[in-house]
């Protein structure tokens with residue numbers, strides 16, 4: 001089901017030229033990406049699904065605005081994040097909360113959890129439903145300004161510049177917020193993961209290297 | 210240069226993204242070799258990020274794709 005960049009360009013051109021049914025094929029590889037981006041932000045499955053559908057429809061209607069210098073997937077993720085942000089904002093206004101979240105940039109404890117007997121997490125840990133639930137919960141509990149950076153960088157694997165562009169913030173702020181988001185996740189999950197992880201070394205050693 | 214643990218923690222994210230300049234990277238690696246606390250923090254952070262990004266962590270609702278393309282099909286005709 002993978003589409004090469006060239007095939008993708010061709011599909012886009014043909015959709016724009018009137019073969020609209022090819023849009024299904026164009027977005028199929030990115031269905032999950034769009035849903036996960038929104039769901040990780042909103043936490044509500046049915047609202048995320050509705051939002052994801054709207055993102056795809058909007059992408060179709062604005063396909064002409066897609067510029068080939070960005071990746072199509074990045075363009076979709078950006079639209080998805082904007083949709084999620086709008087819905088979060090609306091929900092917030094509904095409960096009369098302050099929209100000023102920048103105060104988080106100056107406050108808070110962003111030091112990691114110190115541990116003395118860390119062991120590697122075995123892959124079986126993830127087979128457990130509760131573990132996945134715990135991870136999603138920890139992401140969902142991050143303040144939105146940190147969550148959105150973590151979602152784009154660590155879930156959707158956008159690079160720093162793409163993330164900065166998608167969120168309309170500087171690369172420096174992306175770095176600061178990502179660091180804090182990661183430290184908050186670490187702090188929240190370590191106590192749980194420690195108890196879930198029996199001794200076994202080396203499984204994740206290769207990754208990130 | 211001798212680094213304090215706290216100073217190392219400030220750079221964990223950049224370390225994982227391999228964005229440190231060579232001198233600081235060297236200092237941090239020297240520190241990590243001798244400090245189990247910082248190594249454990251680094252490993253745990255890295256592992257948590259791997260798990261978070263794992264495909265199984267976030268799953269699609271059953272029937273999501275069918276519903277999406279059904280709604281899309283309608284929109285494409287408008």
Ligand SMILES: [Zn+2]
Nearest residue numbers: 214244246247
């Ligand atoms: Zn240390």
